Amino acid sequence: MANRSISRLLSFIAEGFNSNLLFRSIKPLVIHPFYHTVSDVYLPYIHPLYIPKKIKDFENDLEFLLRHFNAASIHEVDFYRQNPAQLKKHAFHLSFDDGLRGIYENLTPLLYRKGVPATIFVNKAFVDNKQLFYRHKAAILIDKLNKGKISGTVKKEIDIQKIYAISYSNRHLLDEMALLLEVDFQSFLETEKPYLTSDELKEMQTKGFTIGAHSIDHPNFRELEPAEQIRQITESCAFVKETFGEQKACFSFPFSDENIPDSLFKAIENTADMTFGITGIQVKNNGRHFGRIDMEKNSRNAKGAINKSFLKAKIHPI
Numbered sequence: 472m473a474n475r476s477i478s479r480l481l482s483f484i485a486e487g488f489n490s491n492l493l494f495r496s497i498k499p500l501v502i503h504p505f506y507h508t509v510s511d512v513y514l515p516y517i518h519p520l521y522i523p524k525k526i527k528d529f530e531n532d533l534e535f536l537l538r539h540f541n542a543a544s545i546h547e548v549d550f551y552r553q554n555p556a557q558l559k560k561h562a563f564h565l566s567f568d569d570g571l572r573g574i575y576e577n578l579t580p581l582l583y584r585k586g587v588p589a590t591i592f593v594n595k596a597f598v599d600n601k602q603l604f605y606r607h608k609a610a611i612l613i614d615k616l617n618k619g620k621i622s623g624t625v626k627k628e629i630d631i632q633k634i635y636a637i638s639y640s641n642r643h644l645l646d647e648m649a650l651l652l653e654v655d656f657q658s659f660l661e662t663e664k665p666y667l668t669s670d671e672l673k674e675m676q677t678k679g680f681t682i683g684a685h686s687i688d689h690p691n692f693r694e695l696e697p698a699e700q701i702r703q704i705t706e707s708c709a710f711v712k713e714t715f716g717e718q719k720a721c722f723s724f725p726f727s728d729e730n731i732p733d734s735l736f737k738a739i740e741n742t743a744d745m746t747f748g749i750t751g752i753q754v755k756n757n758g759r760h761f762g763r764i765d766m767e768k769n770s771r772n773a774k775g776a777i778n779k780s781f782l783k784a785k786i787h788p789i
């Protein structure tokens with residue numbers, strides 16, 4: 472509770488803080504803002520879980536970032552982590568998790584025009600709309616219940632909060648509920664196509680984007696044995712290298728990198744060249760693991776989110 476109060480206080484201070492002064496008070500570093508998708512329309516597989524930014528809000532975020540930071544590619548991130556003295560100005564590397572199609576539709580024209588590269592972290596099982604992420608399945612079911620097109624008796628048996636709470640280990644329950652609610656996940660995949668295709672991703676690579684791995688099917692690592700954690704990382708990194716010809720394997724932990732033990736970093740040191748989490752401005756594992764800044768949390772704007780991360784970094788220097 473105390474931590475949450477401090478976090479709220481920091482958010483409040485961050486909004487009004489002078490960014491120029493704050494950023495100048497810390498030696499140049501590369502920050503890692505990340506998103507999932509951006510959409511002006513309601514997405515039944517996303518909105519019941521979190522509210523993505525609208526295109527205009529993303530444009531405002533990008534404007535703020537470009538005003539204060541240089542846009543860096545993943546290759547520059549790799550260079551600066553090995554040659555930190557060469558970094559003369561703060562930089563940012565943009566990334567997107569879960570390989571969602573909205574990025575291609577809504578953001579690539581803007582990002583290409585501004586010359587801002589990004590890394591798209593994809594799940595091996597979802598690329599080309601082969602399978603649905605279990606959290607997206609939960610969202611689709613909740614959307615159907617919210618829209619009230621369900622008969623009274625079935626609705627009474629299903630508690631929305633219980634759907635939200637279904638874990639990776641129990642994800643088969645979502646398929647059972649889909650039968651009950653007459654939701655066809657396969658036809659949803661075919662008609663909505665929520666995920667990027669390999670061709671779209673390859674096209675984005677030609678414009679300077681890079682493809683990273685985000686596990687096979689987005690498990691919660693807290694529920695997995697170490698051997699399965701390693702398999703999820705190894706197989707997805709191999710997929711990205713083989714399918715997209717990426718030279719370096721980058722991996723972003725699904726959900727969270729909190730409590731990832733040193734033994735796991737050690738086990739994957741020859742598999743993943745760089746790894747990414749969600750812990751703000753942070754560098755760990757001998758300069759190979761980077762925290763990222765969640766730009767969607769509480770629908771905050773870039774100034775609030777980035778200022779807050781810098782304030783935290785001042786309190787707990789990296």
Ligand SMILES: [Zn+2]
Pocket residue numbers: 568569685689725726
């Ligand atoms: Zn994810």
